[in-house]
Amino acid sequence: MNIKGHLSWIGLDWGTSNLRAWGLDKAGQPLVSASSGTGMGGLNLQEFEPALLDVIGEWLAPFQNTRQVPVICCGMVGARDGWAEASYEKVPFKPEDMGEATSVPTLDKRLDVRILSGLSQHNPPDVMRGEETQIAGWLSKNPHWSGIVCLPGTHSKWVEIRQGEILGFSTFVTGEMFGLLVKHSLLASLANRSVWSDGAFLHGLNKGFDEPQKLTNRLFSLRARSLLEERQTVHASSEMSGLLIGFELKAMEKTWVNKKTILIGAKNLVARYKTAIQHLGGNAQCEAGNEMALAGLIAAARQMGVIAP
Amino acid sequence: MNIKGHLSWIGLDWGTSNLRAWGLDKAGQPLVSASSGTGMGGLNLQEFEPALLDVIGEWLAPFQNTRQVPVICCGMVGARDGWAEASYEKVPFKPEDMGEATSVPTLDKRLDVRILSGLSQHNPPDVMRGEETQIAGWLSKNPHWSGIVCLPGTHSKWVEIRQGEILGFSTFVTGEMFGLLVKHSLLASLANRSVWSDGAFLHGLNKGFDEPQKLTNRLFSLRARSLLEERQTVHASSEMSGLLIGFELKAMEKTWVNKKTILIGAKNLVARYKTAIQHLGGNAQCEAGNEMALAGLIAAARQMGVIAP
Structure with a gap:
């Protein structure tokens, strides 16, 4: 697909072992996607921007240095040893209230990188980074939903949701x-x-x-x-x-x-x-x-005003 | 202590990470002991004999090539990837019936190396190598004993014993x-x-x-x-x-x-x-x-006729 003139912002799911990127238009329609095995787990602080440009660099070709492209990120890229430490929202939490993001300065002036917050629970202590965005994606497709979501993986999450609100979770x-x-x-x-x-x-x-x-x-x-x-x-x-x-x-x-x-x-x-x-x-x-992460990133972009309401 | 003229045989507890040796007289009294961090875990087949001689070589000085010194071994040295694979006895098992040992040929003619059997259980499947000798040691000091023995470690063993007989165990x-x-x-x-x-x-x-x-x-x-x-x-x-x-x-x-x-x-x-x-x-x-392993090796030596009854 020819993305020139249409690409408006980029969504990123950047975990410990993988990076997946989508290029989207101003209405939140994905135009292009790419991925790499360059997870945040193996990167030093200076290596994040080059690793990102390896994957999305071509998409930025039409943009001048003066125009910034929002890059909305979720996942372990926001951990303490990631690109920049993003905060944690606290349960109980409604993903539709999401919107706090941590800005990351870049050398490439075309980029406007923002990392979404993770989610924390005080008792018993628990945290997630990335899964909250997938849940936000599920809830964007199923507003006011109640039930149990399980996100299996290295650290398997069980999440209790009532009327679109995350009440608590166990890893x-x-x-x-x-x-x-x-x-x-x-x-x-x-x-x-x-x-x-x-x-x-x-x-x-x-x-x-x-x-x-x-x-x-x-x-x-x-x-x-x-x-x-x-x-x-x-x-x-x-x-x-x-x-x-x-x-x-x-x-x-x-x-x-x-x-x-x-x-x-x-x-x-x-x-x-x-x-x-x-x-x-x-x-x-x-x-x-992947689909849920994309839907969650789109929901976040809408809340952040990156996509017109 | 001057061991010359008194040392009659050697007991060895050779596990994955350590080797402990005792030199004993013909009545089963320990005369000398030594240990090293050369466990069987890091050794190739050809490296066992030199690793053993590093620890007990000096004790052998008084012996001629024609006289063989029994070296009774327990532990993971008898595992499949050890010096030689020793068999497993099966539960229920009385350590006082022990005596099956696997002979290992050596270049040094003074050595007569024998590895004691491990112990296995069919249902549920379980195995031990070395702990059975420590239990034999405990039972040699407490004949016909009944109760529970726990041997904590990398692989923690719980052993049920009735009247000196090992009924079963869980690792x-x-x-x-x-x-x-x-x-x-x-x-x-x-x-x-x-x-x-x-x-x-x-x-x-x-x-x-x-x-x-x-x-x-x-x-x-x-x-x-x-x-x-x-x-x-x-x-x-x-x-x-x-x-x-x-x-x-x-x-x-x-x-x-x-x-x-x-x-x-x-x-x-x-x-x-x-x-x-x-x-x-x-x-x-x-x-x-250590004390129980030594007592178990002495009990085995007695059963094998290395110590006079």
């Missing part, structure tokens, strides 16, 4: 724990030669859900079984994933049982959570994380 | 999980600047014990609190240790409540577990892991 380090076990633990070599198995996933899921208190025992048991049984095909990763997700679903059981959980995130991961929830007798609906 | 990856979190997780930098606090340990212990299903949520909460509260002094490591030990103690609650748990292991660690068990209303007694 589980499910994805991070899986990564630590697969990369650095006694299960690493086993995980390394694992083949995915839906059956092993559901087996682990049942164990994690039925006996969550045995989690750190079951992980050893997986290793011991491989030593004692000498199977050719190994499904340790699937079973570990099931164990950890079952553990998480047990802890949150009261919030999702008898309700429909909205799952927002990466396609394969939300599908895995949906399978798990359905297997345990629940009900879930998958939404694409 | 928890408590220590390994703690290491992964401290070294590789989002909590690493926080753990890095942590100061130990008994209060924070007991606070974590209560949380881990009272709400084990929230373990992976509490771990994130620790991180979130540090972001929100900006404390000068951080006790994250103590609280993580408490959380993980509380989790383990909850899972094993039925086995230790209303009984006295025998804790065998490293001094600081068994003391921490004793504090935890007493805080939760239980009763525990600490025994030094």
Whole structure:
């Protein structure tokens, strides 16, 4: 698509491991998108602007130095060790009230970078950066909605919403724990030669859900079984994933049982959570994380006056 | 002590990270001991014999090539990726029946290396290597004993014993999980600047014990609190240790409540577990892991005929 003359602002979802950008017109219609694996996790302070220009530089060609293009960002780019530390809004919080953003100075005069606030909870202590924008996207499509949203990932979030207001949330380090076990633990070599198995996933899921208190025992048991049984095909990763997700679903059981959980995130991961929830007798609906982030950025742009009301 | 003329055999506790050796006389009296940080974890097959000679080489000086010195080993040195793979005995198992050992050929003709078997359990799958020798040591001092032995560590073992027979056991990856979190997780930098606090340990212990299903949520909460509260002094490591030990103690609650748990292991660690068990209303007694390993090796030597009956 020829974006010249139409591109008005840029939306950015910049997490720890990835950067996704959309170029949009003044009505909030996306014209172009791009992404890179340059997450904020690997960047020094001086590297953010070049990393951003690597992805969106071409889109800026038509603009003169005197005209600034709003770049609205969400995600870990606003963490303490990100590009600039953005504040936290506090629960209870209505995403439709969003609008506080932290401006970041840039060398390139065409850019007007603003990082959206994260969301915090005092008791028990919890924080998010990026997920609040995906939730804002969901709520922009479903105003005054009430229910439970789960955003699986490195740090899985469970969010309680009433009439469009985020009441509270809980984070589980499910994805991070899986990564630590697969990369650095006694299960690493086993995980390394694992083949995915839906059956092993559901087996682990049942164990994690039925006996969550045995989690750190079951992980050893997986290793011991491989030593004692000498199977050719190994499904340790699937079973570990099931164990950890079952553990998480047990802890949150009261919030999702008898309700429909909205799952927002990466396609394969939300599908895995949906399978798990359905297997345990629940009900879930998958939404694409990218689409929700985009919708949330558009909602923020509207609130900030970047898009005409 | 002058060991010349008295040293008859050598006992070895060779784990993943450490090697401890004792030189003993023909009656089973220890004459000399030594240790090194050369655990089996870092060694290739050819490196075991030199690593052993580094520690016990001097003790062998009086012996001619024609005379072989029995070297009785327990621990991970008998794992698949150790010096030689030793077999597993199976539960139920009486350590007093021990005696199967795997011989390892050596270049140095003075050595007669034998690795004691580990212990396995089929359902649920579990294994140990080294702890069975410490238990044998405990039982050699307390024949026909019944009760619960806990051996805290990287892989914490809970062992049920009746009349000197090991009926079954459960392993928890408590220590390994703690290491992964401290070294590789989002909590690493926080753990890095942590100061130990008994209060924070007991606070974590209560949380881990009272709400084990929230373990992976509490771990994130620790991180979130540090972001929100900006404390000068951080006790994250103590609280993580408490959380993980509380989790383990909850899972094993039925086995230790209303009984006295025998804790065998490293001094600081068994003391921490004793504090935890007493805080939760239980009763525990600490025994030094080294002493129990030595006693177990002596018991094995006697069964193998290395020590005269």
